[in-house]
Amino acid sequence: MKLTLQVWRQENTGTAGGFARYEVLDADGRMSLLELLDMLNETLVAAGVPPVAFDSDCREGVCGACGITVDDRPHGPLANTPTCRQHLRSFADGAVIKLEPFRSAAFPVLRDLVVDRSALDRLIEAGGFVSVDAGTAPDADSQQIPHSTAVQALDYAACIGCGACVAACPNSSAQLYAGSKLLHLSLLNQGGAERGSRAHAITRQLDAEFGPCSTYGECATVCPAGIPLTAIAAVPKESLRFWVRSRAD
């Protein structure tokens, strides 16, 4: 198939960027968007043009490294699917496809389609962990966790940390990301001892680097892990719980 790509080119964070137009003549519907970029890059290198920088790694939807805004939609046309699993069969022959980096004030562009998502890691650093040292854990079988609770915790723990939720949000809010982490850890007994302090710390960090949530719900439509929109409610709920109780647990 023949495709026209409008690709965002930007040398580094400090310079201004703009769109460049490239034609790809022999794409194949079975290729993923990233494989299309691989193909484009080989052509560009052969023509002496610097290749398009983009992040990707596992290419099977779990590492969360990839993420491109495709025709104004984070990751691409298929709902809840990471870029690496968006295939060209979703596009018509002759289509014009616009490829940009994830757009958010919290994610500065590093080059072309590569952004800096370290703000997400700073949320985890604020309190998205369980403070248990190696070797000190109790027998995991001595803690009974109902099957349904484990399943529910896993639904929220499935987040791959790609940042599409932030890019999709008109406010650049990371509330879906933060909410899923709070729910993952508060549903399990082992996260209980720090439930309050964790909610407090993560909420504070959320306010420092991301926009507020206005419940647009765009985040849940692009989340590759299918985190339900209800996760956003965990942020006010858990932080309110902390304010009422003023206790670490």
Add this chain to the structure above:
Amino acid sequence: MTELAIEELRSIGSPVHGNVPAGAPAAAWESRKFDYRLVNPANRKKFTVIVVGTGLAGAACAAALGELGYHVQSFTFHDSPRRAHSVAAQGGINAARARKVDNDSLARFVKDTVKGGDYRAREADCFRLGEESGRVIDHMNAIGAPFAREYGGQLATRSFGGVQVSRTYYTRGQTGQQLQVAASQSLHRQIAAGSVELHTRHEMLDLVIADGRAQGIVTRDLITGEIACTTGQAVVLATGGYGTVYYNSTLAVNSNATAAWRAHRRGALLAAPSFVQFHPTTLPVNSEWQSKTTLMSESLRNDGRIWVPVTAGDPRDPNSIPEADRDYYLERKYPAYGNLAPRDVSSRAAREQIDSGHGVGPLRNSVYLDFRDAMATVGAAKMRERYGNLFETYANATGEDAYLTPMRIAPGAHFTMGGLWSDFDSMTSVPGLFVGGEAGWGYHGANRLGANSLLSASVDGWFTLPYAVPNYLAPLLGTPVLSHDDPAVADALRRVQERIRSLLAIDGTQGPQHFHRRLGEIMYRGCGVSRSAQGLTAAIGEIRALRREFWSDLRIITDADQLNQELERAGRVADFIDLAELMCIDALDRDESCGAHFRSEHQTAGGEALRDDTHWQFVSAWETTTDGRRIRHDEDLVFTAVPLQTRNYT
């Protein structure tokens, strides 16, 4: 091409010793831990340990050392520690907890692991792996991994290939992801506490050795291109496996061998580089542009049945091929294990079917994995809960619904059992250079059992290196961190800069991807599921020709002082080419079949791997001299708890 005499390719050096405590292997770890020197808690902050890689082994080792009070410098080429490729392991993690009454035990775990590895692993290492496995599960659970639970609330387990008990703990089809996220959260906890300094988007390009000890690394900042040196009293490499040498593999596209290979070129021996596992259940290659052979978890073999049509080239739709016209070849050949035969056995059997014309799919390069019977007996709802995300992945990649039509699978390069050689204390042949996880060797011999890789990485990171590294550090108390004014630092920086300059100076016509793809084709053909002296000799010739072409025709357009992914790839491909040659030499040298290393000259009448314990009961630890000569050092392997026997899964 005439066959190369192996003597022209390598010489034999002095033997190496694994430093395993004398006595029963079952008692080795306990006694060694007791012998280890300790560092007083107040003194620990005086030591800096460099940990490269943030996968299960690296993140765990950095976090655990940080928890103990050491100062840790942690490096990853990813933008976030969570993205390390441990994240993609699906099926589960084994543990010899033996809670059920299915007659599992530590001894049985060790027997399965040693036998699964076809007697080319170090027995005492396998005991350590089993011994520490119990608390790995406890710890990962405690730091937030939501393991699957039975309805009564207890941990759930399932079976994996090569074993007849149920000892695999899991979290849906995303065990690696959940363990990796939990481990990286623990790493973030130490970063917040100030004990660990994390450097993301930094790639290790060389090792600094001074006074005969590993004392630092040289890294490139992938965003700014800055080349810098970090020094410390010890270096841990947890940089993963090198399966991407095959181009199409189940690994991530950025997984590479550079850190380990650079360490090898500085003197660290490389053990059994040709021991590579081909996973029997990956998606077949459909086009040149396919960038990987996505893994479909082996756990699918619990409920899926593998078959090909009895008649080669049968054009019918799989669902309309009646039972009598199907060959369930694994069940036929290996009735005791059936579809759960070990990976190497299953991969070879699939390859045989494909090579004899029984392959299915448009390119006839795959076999069927059929869930029809399980859908009828287990039910769709239960199947969805067990494998939902895997079936979705399959549907996404192929556009087919595996609930209704059989999956198509094929063997793909997956896990490298070989890696940097280390002794029982996880230390390489370079003092102060430690190794953990898939970057090392030790546990898996010539073939790794399913769900033992997450375990080995976790055991190394949480429960081996935090004991072994302090033992090395203790006598160095008072020795300062190597000064950046040391000539060894300047030398290493210069080497890295010269290499980058020489890659940029080639000014040819092809990007690194082009050479990588061709290297993969050479390796699948010559050093794949089945190897022969003739095929390996041809591959060595082709690799040498490719190397000449690479160094004369590579083209990198942009400069080194910015984000330059082509330059990153070029350096990795250059190292892969050198590693590939050593892999072929190792495979050619090892004149026997064992585990995943199947030499067609050495097989039983039934077509199984024929081991030669008289001549080859050792691990080859390779040295590459400064002038490029290969020297093989041997570590003899002794089996006392698991007597030698022929692997037999019938």
